[in-house]
Amino acid sequence: MTNSWQDSARQKREAILAAIPAEWRLKDLPSVEEQRDVTGDYIRGFLTEREVEITETDAEKIVGKTTTGEWKAEEVTRAFCHRSALAHQLLHCLHEIFYDAAIASARSLDSYYAEHGKPIGPLHGLPVSLKDQFHVRDVETTMGYVGWISTFEGKKGTGKEKVFESEMVKELRILGAVLYCKTSVPHTLMSGETTNNIIGYTLNPKNRNLTAGGSSGGEGALIGLRGSPVGFGTDIGGSIRIPAAFNGLYGIRPSTGRLPYEGMANSMDGQNTILSVVGPLGTTVGSLRLVIRAILSQKPWLHDPLVHDIPWRDSHEQQITSLIDSTDSSKGGKLCFGVMRTDGIVHPSPPILRAIDEVVEALRSQGHEIFEWNPPSHQAILDEAFKTWEFDAGSDIKSAFALSGEPMHPQVAGFSELEKHYKASEIATVNVRLRELKKVYMEYWNSTAKFTKTGRCVDAVIGPAAPWPAARPEKYSYYGYSTWVNALDYTSVVVPVTEVKRDVDVVDANYVPLGERDRKSHESYDPEIYDGAHVSVQLVGRRLEEEKMLAIAEYVGKVVGK
Amino acid sequence: MTNSWQDSARQKREAILAAIPAEWRLKDLPSVEEQRDVTGDYIRGFLTEREVEITETDAEKIVGKTTTGEWKAEEVTRAFCHRSALAHQLLHCLHEIFYDAAIASARSLDSYYAEHGKPIGPLHGLPVSLKDQFHVRDVETTMGYVGWISTFEGKKGTGKEKVFESEMVKELRILGAVLYCKTSVPHTLMSGETTNNIIGYTLNPKNRNLTAGGSSGGEGALIGLRGSPVGFGTDIGGSIRIPAAFNGLYGIRPSTGRLPYEGMANSMDGQNTILSVVGPLGTTVGSLRLVIRAILSQKPWLHDPLVHDIPWRDSHEQQITSLIDSTDSSKGGKLCFGVMRTDGIVHPSPPILRAIDEVVEALRSQGHEIFEWNPPSHQAILDEAFKTWEFDAGSDIKSAFALSGEPMHPQVAGFSELEKHYKASEIATVNVRLRELKKVYMEYWNSTAKFTKTGRCVDAVIGPAAPWPAARPEKYSYYGYSTWVNALDYTSVVVPVTEVKRDVDVVDANYVPLGERDRKSHESYDPEIYDGAHVSVQLVGRRLEEEKMLAIAEYVGKVVGK
Incomplete structure (x- = not known):
């Protein structure tokens, strides 16, 4: 009755692809030899001019437009959904795709703006990608483990499956961010290369001979190909910085206790000699500052027992x-x-x-x-x-x-x-x-x-x-x-x-x-x-x-x- | 050739008493039945009016006088040395007595003031007592263990014996505090009563039927009898608050990472699920605030890797x-x-x-x-x-x-x-x-x-x-x-x-x-x-x-x- 791990992995892999609208599917995928570098003009070839404009704008400038009504959240969201779908097909960088929920959420942000004439928060309409350790309602967290499919962190019947959300996910929603995908990780999280039995090997968009890094490798690949303006990874031995470095991005490993890890899946949870930390990767420093300031504005120390009461310090x-x-x-x-x-x-x-x-x-x-x-x-x-x-x-x-x-x-x-x-x-x-x-x-x-x-x-x-x-x-x-x-x-x-x-x-x-x-x-x-x-x-x-x-x-x- | 533990303990106990000047020794020690409460008029009977005035002034008011030249550090120090010597004889609350070093240090503060017309720091001339986990040069740290006598935390030949100082000790010296004694602890530190094989049982000055509390019991007894205006204890399960409560004092258990524990002796060091913290006990809240603000002014986060960069927040x-x-x-x-x-x-x-x-x-x-x-x-x-x-x-x-x-x-x-x-x-x-x-x-x-x-x-x-x-x-x-x-x-x-x-x-x-x-x-x-x-x-x-x-x-x- 139970599936083999191969069947489960294949079904999950196919389900991820199936979440990509037919019009965004690539028919002929180039081999690495044919197309080592899929960034720049190569990827642009699949996008409209407007989609290129939006997806090659950094997070800070995006919110400059979405929080003033110049750009609609829905249009921005659709552009990043499209580009992320291409990224996944070329690089294997996504574990979860939830474009429909993202577009619905973007629309409701646009309605809010239309009604109130102001943004809901400082990240209003900003698509944000998340490493597959964040729990987001309505989708799974596999962390690359076949055994975690259809479970909550490997356990069944917890009542948390597809319902529970990590603390930072709640805060991002309050701030107006649009969540639309979760990105690949190496199973165990303990590798500088991202590969697992579900989605395979995450390639580096700038040079597909190489890894996108790990363990936040899906973030690295996705943002590297501009399928996301900014995203969150985690780092216990380099897992934010390695993919940032390998993909030409900025990435910060904050000290422990600065940003909320509460309610995230993890490996070897409870090892508290060296703690994993969460932090953003993005195309500019302004993007990282934007999301960190926004999260700190939510006083995460009131919702994560390990976060210190240290607000953003302009001085x-x-x-x-x-x-x-x-x-x-x-x-x-x-x-x-x-x-x-x-x-x-x-x-x-x-x-x-x-x-x-x-x-x-x-x-x-x-x-x-x-x-x-x-x-x-x-x-x-x-x-x-x-x-x-x-x-x-x-x-x-x-x-x-x-x-x-x-x-x-x-x-x-x-x-x-x-x-x-x-x-x-x-x-x-x-x-x-x-x-x-x-x-x-x-x-x-x-x-x-x-x-x-x-x-x-x-x-x-x-x-x-x-x-x-x-x-x-x-x-x-x-x-x-x-x-x-x-x-x-x-x-x-x-x-x-x-x-x-x-x-x-x-x-x-x-x-x-x-x-x-x-x-x-x-x-x-x-x-x-x-x-x-x-x-x-x-x-x-x-x-x-x-x-x-x-x-x-x-x-x-x-x-x-x- | 090696002493029995009884001999070692007795010698140490006698050496502590021997550090009390002859003129401060009590000839007839009252039994608990004869003198349940040794505070107030009872202890005052052994002191001059001036000594009573000084020792019954709280830390904040003391520095109000010592930092303005109204009181000399030496006189203040001598008064607390005297009262602490009485406290130890009545209550068994000290592990180390170094009055000579304290008086020398007070004199040098007085010279500094005379020369510069200003205090050396915000704690100029303030006697501060320390639980016997702090390492202070020229004296031992036994933490109540007979086996730690003549060692550094139980080890011989480390080169640190009587030389190494805990981070906070260095900071207190910079701030102008006068160190003069180290106070008793229960062996193991893991008790709400303070007793060990060196100095015996630390009694509660207000009611000697009772314990002074633990594990910072010596601090509790000493400050309770006004043999110290303010002192530092540690707390992993109540060890500051219990002696504070039992002796009618204010005592704060700060959160971890606020004050520097660096370089202190401890029990079960390296257990980092629940960390012991250091904090002050004193007769007024003003005393606690004074010493915490002073320590934070030294930016302890630059000298203790576990302290957070959180300055004192007036707001x-x-x-x-x-x-x-x-x-x-x-x-x-x-x-x-x-x-x-x-x-x-x-x-x-x-x-x-x-x-x-x-x-x-x-x-x-x-x-x-x-x-x-x-x-x-x-x-x-x-x-x-x-x-x-x-x-x-x-x-x-x-x-x-x-x-x-x-x-x-x-x-x-x-x-x-x-x-x-x-x-x-x-x-x-x-x-x-x-x-x-x-x-x-x-x-x-x-x-x-x-x-x-x-x-x-x-x-x-x-x-x-x-x-x-x-x-x-x-x-x-x-x-x-x-x-x-x-x-x-x-x-x-x-x-x-x-x-x-x-x-x-x-x-x-x-x-x-x-x-x-x-x-x-x-x-x-x-x-x-x-x-x-x-x-x-x-x-x-x-x-x-x-x-x-x-x-x-x-x-x-x-x-x-x-």
Whole structure:
């Protein structure tokens, strides 16, 4: 009577496609070889001029028009629905499609505006995509698990199926956002590549040889192809920043306790040594700021017990803009950036190093200070951080696979081999050690005030988000550049910088790897395969510095011309 | 060659006494029967008029004089040293005495003032006592463990012995505070009575039949006898509020992440489901506000990785004062208090119920609203919270006792019987459950806005901090009234209300206990034994509402005449 996991997966996969109106279906899908890059003119070819105009407008400008009645929510919504439908067919980036509900919701927003002459909230008529960890009424949350189909987080008969909504979903609705799709994730969420047995492998729109990243890979692919103006992902080891970086987007990993995670599905829920956080990805910093400010205006600390009562702080942004505008660079009235070109464990690939250099040069030319970042051991931090992923010996993940009998993809198969189940005193040791490492790093950061010309501490650290511009399938082998940030609970924003140029970003034939892990990483980069891919950097700030880091990221984006 | 634990304990006990100057030693110590209450005129009999004046001035007024040069730091320090020395002899409340260092530090503050004509900081010349979890250079931290004598947290040769200082100690020095003693704790810290094999049992100065409370019991006894104007304790299940309540003091349990715990000794360090927090006890709310504001002025979030970047918020206080001053009580422009007379598990004793009624009547007479608090199950919250104390099967505590072979006192002997060591997935289950319970409680609190006349949520909940005004030795049997606050991470302030009156606070002969636990609690109360003891209530606010709750506590103290 019960379906095989293959049947269940296929039915779900077909149901997702079936939610796409016939007129938006692509008849002939090009192969990767035929069409490596599906962004730009390629995707525009399937859209009207008006749809292109709408979908290539950033979130901030969209609400500038939808909250003033210049654009109708329905038209905006339809345009993004159309483009997201194309994205899914070309990239496999959606888990749930609910265009009808979205259009109904857009219409009711338009009615509200017509009746009251004002928007319902600051996100009135803005389509927002959500990673498939958010619970949205009337649709499922599978998180890529076949065994979660027709359940609530793997359980049947909870009464929450297709009814329960995550806290942030409720807030987005109040703010006037239009929800229309949920985006793909790797099963387990614990991978920098997005693949699962339901929708397959999520491709990178700029270069379909490569992954869109993970675990918020569907968000990365979708927004990368402008099928969404802004969306929310989550990040426990890089899962917002990796897809942002791989798709030429801005993405922020806020510190824990800034945005509400309440009521979302998760992997290994209850592991509270390093918490997953939720945060936006978008095409501009303004988009990220818009949605964060909007969410904070809802006082999420009254609805999520883990959110701190910290409203949006304009003054933190203003401090940065006045430093930027300062003409007093001789006395150090400007910004000061640390630069970390390598963590000494795995060296970044040539395009990443070039991107860092371009950022450094652009900032230096504007009179900002650059400081060589020589931090305490990242290896020591990572050693503790990676333990947290294994605390429960993979039991939560194994049980999710056991529901259907589906196999684990190679990217996460390590979980099936875990045997050691940490006990309380071992977890306590990790907690103490991580706190000590945070303190040491914090005092290193404090100490920079003694060496900078500004006399202030380094404002942000420029470094890689990953060793490569993106990863080739089954080659995402190193999480160190993103995970140290989670371990220290720092605020971090990814900034797009450039694209891979096959003739410039060549491989050093004489390169001597630092070890086996570095060798694997080194060998996975190939200028031919990577040509045209987005290249991004990560800007890391201290804990709970979201306003400051967005202001810095916006400025860095400007000086590098993005 | 190694001492027996008895010898080590005796030597340490004698060394503490030996640090008291001969002229401050009491020759004849009165028995409890001879002198139940050692506060007031009794203790004053050993002091000069000037010493009484100084030591009966609250912290806020002290710094009003020491920061303006009206009082010399040295004279203030000497007065509190003297009174604290008397307190220790009568109550056994100190673990470390360093009067010489304190006087030297006070002199250097006086020199600074003489030279610069201004104070070194907002706490210039204020003596501050510290629970024996703070590391202070030149003295030990035993935390009541014989095995910790001559070690750093039980370890030898760390290089930190008598050198390392806790973060807050450094900040207090910068602010101009004078450190002069460390106060007693129960071994393990996990008890509402303070007793250990080094200094014995810490008595309640107002009624020496009773405990001074725990685990910050030394702080409670010392400040209760005015041997300190303000001091810092810690609280994981009630350890600030219990001694504050038992000694007629104000004490605040801030939410986690508000004040720096960095670099302090602890029990079961690394258990991060429910974190211990640090907070002040003092004779007035002004004292607590003074030291919290001062600490926050040091931006502790730059030196403690677990502290949030939340400066002192004047506006939160002002909102309360304007509500209090509002004359618009008909429309609900006043405050609204929930009142919880019982948690339905253990009923409070008669004097606690009378204190709650007195508070309720006083507030009602001022036009404030009183709301019957019918919260979600406290039993469910406590079930999860108490598990956290047992996660490691007592292994951390057992190993501390094993260092010397000393026995556990009956109040904490339960730890020796623990066998179940929680594993990661079991801890995760507790974490998820606690988060769910927090959410449910949060939404109950939110829902009160629908029922109050103010149309706002309840501002604070009035309830017991413990079932009794204090506990008789070995009879502290129930932590539910304090620990629910830790489990939910709420802000809570204890407010003194009245004293036990043997003729008023009589036992109901027809009382039917709710169960065995309630029976034990009920039988431990005896009006004769308790006569004269302080009676306090607890005011509970939501998470990170320190400014608001201090303002409310100050007002409540005023209306009940304390």
